[in-house]
Amino acid sequence: MGSVVYKQLLRRTLFSLGQGDPEVAHERTMAALVRLSKVPPAVTALRRAFGGKTQHTVFGVTFPGPVGLAAGMDKDGRALKAWPAMGFGHVEVGTVTRHAQPGNPKPRLYRLPESEAIINRMGFNNAGADALAARLAEVGPVGVPLGISIGKSKVTPVDEAVEDYRHSLRALHPFGDYFAINVSSPNTPGLRGLQDRAALDALVGELRRESQELSSTPKPLLVKIAPDLTDQAIAEVLQVCADHGVAGVIATNTTLARNGLTAAERPVGAEAGGLSGRPLGLRARDVVAFVAKETGGALPVIGVGGVFDVDGALRLLDAGADLVQLYTGFVFEGPQLVRRINRAVAAR
Template sequence: MTLFESAVRPVLFRLGGGDAEAAHEFTLARLARLPGPARAALRSRYGVDAPVEAFGVRFPNAVGLAAGMDKNGVALPAWPALGFGFVEVGTVTAHAQPGNDKPRLFRLRGSEAIINRMGFNNAGAAALAARLDQLGPIGVPLGISLGKSKVTPLEEAVDDYLTSHRLLHPYADYIAVNVSSPNTPGLRTLQDKDAIADLLTALVGPKPVLVKIAPDLSEPAVAELLEVCLSHGAAGVIATNTTLARDGIVAADRSRAGESGGLSGRPLTEKARKVVHFVHTETGGRLPIIGVGGVMDGDDAARLLDAGASLVQLYSGFIYRGPALVRAAARAAASSGAATGRTTGIR
């Protein structure tokens, strides 16, 4: 057991009477205030130099921070210090929005899982653009996840995404198109063939555009979506988002498992790996994949890479295991052959 798991995590999990969102905001605020010497010390402990290239971008290592952890980019300088080889901020929307009613973030500790129904709470694309303009480069590639504003009708979704894209693409090394969150009404219908084609037609440009997909789609639906990605210039796929299923929940967590929202963490490990494998096989490796979902140790990261991912991301695993997981996953990725300088998702 690491120091984080034995000493830091119990304190964080007790904050606010066990309020997961309060602990999240507390942690972000502390990370945002880390001074330069502290960041340097953390980087020397947790950093792993194992470069990998995907969709034309070179990454210091193959392990990134998933969208949702730092929606508004408030702690951006801290994440590379904790060992991450890239950071994805957001999901951000064209309009600032408060998200869904609280409580909306729940830990299922026995299952090493999290349920969230945040609803894209964020300060809006213009605010994020201003922050990134003031901050400048963070030393690792930056992905920006775009979603649809809740107030925007589905028939106006393309313009909504395009507004965010125009404001933010100058600051991004890649753009993630989030059409798979279960927490914005109707959003997942944008994974349909015609809808994703319209989005990609509008958004594909000089910066790589990746599509984030749900783990709950059938294989025929994923295959159809991948055809559109290939024919409309998507640079890659992020697999996967959270799931609406509740498989893999231990008995002690079943009462809380009834909360609505997307489930992440250990119960998603195998499902995410299977989706990554299907995407890789179906496309013949032509679409690089960022694998995300249930990475709780180095072996989980290695298995996602062996299934066909070029990169992996952490969210719930980082909540439960801390920065030691970033280092372990990056080392496992390097050992698995991820850090070979390849330029596609082919393995």
């Protein structure tokens, strides 16, 4: 699917659905992808056209391409076979929580087309860890590495968060190739406080021990960090990662900052929630570069934030990312973006 065709036809149609309600467009897109994932010949044909041609081994896992689908797009793993068909070298589902939850009240998703950004305050709407485990058992192998992002349920007090995360890790441990510990979403009250050194030390330490008890070959654990942290706070997160043998970090989550919005879209920018998209690109790259410098390149990084073209992806990789993930860039640019990045990396 060419970029022009996607933008002029499919994207225009999707953006107009439900009188422009982005969540309606998202749900209808997901429904179409669920149908696609059930047609093996179509999946195979698409994968030949869009798939990556390079292998990347990161934290002991081999990825067939450098571009992954970020968490949030397919929280409940509904269209797992469709994503590799569009060239994604890994898929991260979630963020999933111990308890099923509807998320925050609607409206909670805002598209800013002039700024090429999205603001969301979804609030980890998902069917729960046990439901995801049942679906993954039914689906079987996805064909590319599967990451699972786990977070805290809204009903769970912060001082009981460790057990909440631990339940999700136990339920989903057989299915994930790696697990992302999401402590950085701005849309669950108190969650970002888990990035504080003492709280993160307790959480990561317990999850690391749990993973070791569950298997003689523990699954890699990654910590997903916020772009709004200071360098000192990031350094403290990295020290916790080093203390507990964390396999890597995902940099970054959405931001509370509103830099880079057009004048016309600044009123929408006043909506609460995390911002993703092109305005986040520079900060995401800066965080990736800081992590790489602070750790001497020893800690693997999945870079995510503001990737809308090949140049943006290559800059993130050059800053120190081992892999990149897409969400908002994929919404605006379509699957052709995945293909272009795959080809550019293979040509280097």
